[in-house]
Amino acid sequence: MKLTPSQWATGWFFLVVALLFLAQSFLGGLIAHYRVETGAFYGVDIARWLPYTLARTWHLQLAIFWIATSWVGGGLFLASWVGGEEPKHQKIGVYALLGALVLVVVGSLAGEALGINDKLGHLWFWFGHQRFRVPGPRALLADSAGNWPCLLAVSDVSGAPAHLQKPEKRELSSLFMYTAVAIPVFYLPALFYGPQTNFAVIDNWRFWIIHLWVEGFF
Numbered sequence: 001m002k003l004t005p006s007q008w009a010t011g012w013f014f015l016v017v018a019l020l021f022l023a024q025s026f027l028g029g030l031i032a033h034y035r036v037e038t039g040a041f042y043g044v045d046i047a048r049w050l051p052y053t054l055a056r057t058w059h060l061q062l063a064i065f066w067i068a069t070s071w072v073g074g075g076l077f078l079a080s081w082v083g084g085e086e087p088k089h090q091k092i093g094v095y096a097l098l099g100a101l102v103l104v105v106v107g108s109l110a111g112e113a114l115g116i117n118d119k120l121g122h123l124w125f126w127f128g129h130q131r132f133r134v135p136g137p138r139a140l141l142a143d144s145a146g147n148w149p150c151l152l153a154v155s156d157v158s159g160a161p162a163h164l165q166k167p168e169k170r171e172l173s174s175l176f177m178y179t180a181v182a183i184p185v186f187y188l189p190a191l192f193y194g195p196q197t198n199f200a201v202i203d204n205w206r207f208w209i210i211h212l213w214v215e216g217f218f
Contacts, residue, residue: 004080006090012098013073020066020105027059057112064214065105072101075176082172186213 039047189205
């Protein structure tokens, strides 16, 4: 099978996956070590810059990010194959989405660090830690959750009407269209509460995001 330009471009996504997985592994070792040597790493007072709370938050967030990145890259790689052709400027769109992904990852990690240290003021809830384990900066995650399905849809759904008439193409084309809609829709409950919302309501939607959006889709 000859790879298209956009399929070659998705290789950068898997390089990012490897780097994120490596970073998550190092953070996992650090927080495990904190249980033996509280606040230090072999005598180095590393907790001054990377306290346990932040290290554990980043450890969990990076797990979501490398899984999501592999999902995004894999989806974009397969979409061109399922669609049967390379949409115009698809390679540029793949690189643009890669840039957005880097912005989301770096912005998320930086926002959580700033939020924990009370450096964001009233913006902590949208760009910071939110005091929960999994949901990160909502403004950045909402943007990425909407961009990928659009690019995926352009790649596959452009030929979907013809594909739906072919039994050998119908199942995968339908799956790609459903996921392009469902992924951003199922993330919307993360926007249903604010910092002053009753905790019982917040926890309900938090469980929705963790157990349906994160665990269910991944």
